[in-house]
Amino acid sequence: MMRSLSVVILLLGLAACASPPDLAKAPVASPPVLGAFRGDAPVTTPAQWSERRVPLLRQAFLSEVYGERPDLGAAVVETRETLAVEDVGGATVEQWTVRLGQAEPARRFHVILALPRATDRPAPLIILELFCGNRAAVPGHPESVVENRDILPAPCRSTTLDPVAKMILGKRISGPDIATVTARGYAVAMFYPGEIVPDDPELAPAALAALQPDTPADRRGGALAVWSVMFSDAYDVLAADARIDAKRVAIWGHSRHGKAALLAAAFDPRFAAVIAHQSGRGGASLTHSTAGETVKQITDAYGFWFGAAYARQATSPSPDLDQHQLIALIAPRPVLLGSGMGDAWSDPAGAFRAAQGADAAYRLLGSPGFNATDMHDFRPGDGIVWWSRGGGHGVTTEDWDAFLQFLDKAMPAR
Numbered sequence: 001m002m003r004s005l006s007v008v009i010l011l012l013g014l015a016a017c018a019s020p021p022d023l024a025k026a027p028v029a030s031p032p033v034l035g036a037f038r039g040d041a042p043v044t045t046p047a048q049w050s051e052r053r054v055p056l057l058r059q060a061f062l063s064e065v066y067g068e069r070p071d072l073g074a075a076v077v078e079t080r081e082t083l084a085v086e087d088v089g090g091a092t093v094e095q096w097t098v099r100l101g102q103a104e105p106a107r108r109f110h111v112i113l114a115l116p117r118a119t120d121r122p123a124p125l126i127i128l129e130l131f132c133g134n135r136a137a138v139p140g141h142p143e144s145v146v147e148n149r150d151i152l153p154a155p156c157r158s159t160t161l162d163p164v165a166k167m168i169l170g171k172r173i174s175g176p177d178i179a180t181v182t183a184r185g186y187a188v189a190m191f192y193p194g195e196i197v198p199d200d201p202e203l204a205p206a207a208l209a210a211l212q213p214d215t216p217a218d219r220r221g222g223a224l225a226v227w228s229v230m231f232s233d234a235y236d237v238l239a240a241d242a243r244i245d246a247k248r249v250a251i252w253g254h255s256r257h258g259k260a261a262l263l264a265a266a267f268d269p270r271f272a273a274v275i276a277h278q279s280g281r282g283g284a285s286l287t288h289s290t291a292g293e294t295v296k297q298i299t300d301a302y303g304f305w306f307g308a309a310y311a312r313q314a315t316s317p318s319p320d321l322d323q324h325q326l327i328a329l330i331a332p333r334p335v336l337l338g339s340g341m342g343d344a345w346s347d348p349a350g351a352f353r354a355a356q357g358a359d360a361a362y363r364l365l366g367s368p369g370f371n372a373t374d375m376h377d378f379r380p381g382d383g384i385v386w387w388s389r390g391g392g393h394g395v396t397t398e399d400w401d402a403f404l405q406f407l408d409k410a411m412p413a414r
């Protein structure tokens with residue numbers, strides 16, 4: 001309880017101290033995304049990009065930032081049940097148990113799938129990684145939703161603190177409004193990735209080691225690598241469902257899960273669009289930026305999110321690797337980078353600079369690229385879309401309005 005309270009107070013403090021991001025002070029993304037890179041000549045054609053540059057950059061991100069992305073074994077749906085849930089506008093809500101591989105003890109996670117009422121054709125899907133667990137994401141928080149509360153982040157663990165968490169982190173921190181999203185025609189699949197690697201510095205190392213027994217510790221993937229693979233595992237089972245349009249599947253993550261979503265999309269081309277909201281350091285914001293959370297701060301507090309090598313970037317940053325290159329790996333698929341003008345910790349200006357830096361790769365691949373002229377310029381039909389609102393770190397109804405506008409353009413009906 002004390003720990004939960006101190007986290008909440010810390011978050012309140014961070015929100016109160018936030019000063020508006022200053023683009024003028026943020027460094028320009030470097031090196032140029034199509035320029036020479038580690039012995040690879042400048043890229044001038046789409047084929048050079050995909051054949052030469054993409055594998056090089058992917059390898060660099062694994063060995064210098066995230067660690068390897070492990071194969072968690074084939075994803076198999078063990079059980080499916082329909083949940084009786086009110087206040088979802090007539091959407092069908094299901095709970096799936098997904099098993100990964102055949103290892104014992106079994107590795108399982110649970111997916112809440114909400115499907116639009118109209119089922120005349122396969123629905124586009126948004127796959128979300130949840131911050132507060134599955135039960136908090138379902139209206140009424142039914143006991144029938146499988147949950148191990150002990151592994152949830154502190155502010156989400158106790159029911160008494162839920163209203164406080166929502167007050168600080170936004171009304172939609174625990175999930176989107178299912179009625180609204182499904183009424184717009186989207187199916188939504190949500191899961192808590194901590195079921196496979198707990199989001200906890202004490203519990204995660206053993207889980208990560210058990211998932212990657214044959215990988216030397218210095219190359220092992222951190223939690224973000226595993227959570228990113230879980231987006232793909234979820235895709236495997238969900239896209240096989242006839243009610244889902246496998247070509248119109250987007251992934252969504254807030255903050256730590258926004259980092260995982262960017263990594264997932266950089267490696268898995270099946271995702272048609274990505275939303276990374278306030279993903280910050282290790283996400284969309286440039287590592288070489290001088291605002292917001294430092295590499296030292298993030299690796300001191302959350303070193304288990306990353307590969308072992310990332311902590312070294314605190315003192316000797318890779319001069320030629322930065323997060324604009326990660327965003328570029330998603331090109332030409334549309335990506336939305338969300339921010340809050342009071343969320344200094346996640347360094348919005350560093351993310352804006354990264355979007356500018358990724359633009360050339362998007363354009364090379366035929367996308368309209370990034371055209372925002374300032375941090376309030378929302379252009380939902382672009383290749384790289386910048387979204388910003390007032391306020392701090394969290395997920396609001398206003399954010400979801402913007403996300404849906406973006407998805408309507410990024411994944412139009414076929």
Ligand code: GCU
Binds near residue numbers: 256
């Ligand atoms: C912490 C962490 C951030 C992260 C955030 C979140 O504040 O320092 O890097 O993005 O948690 O996931 O909400």
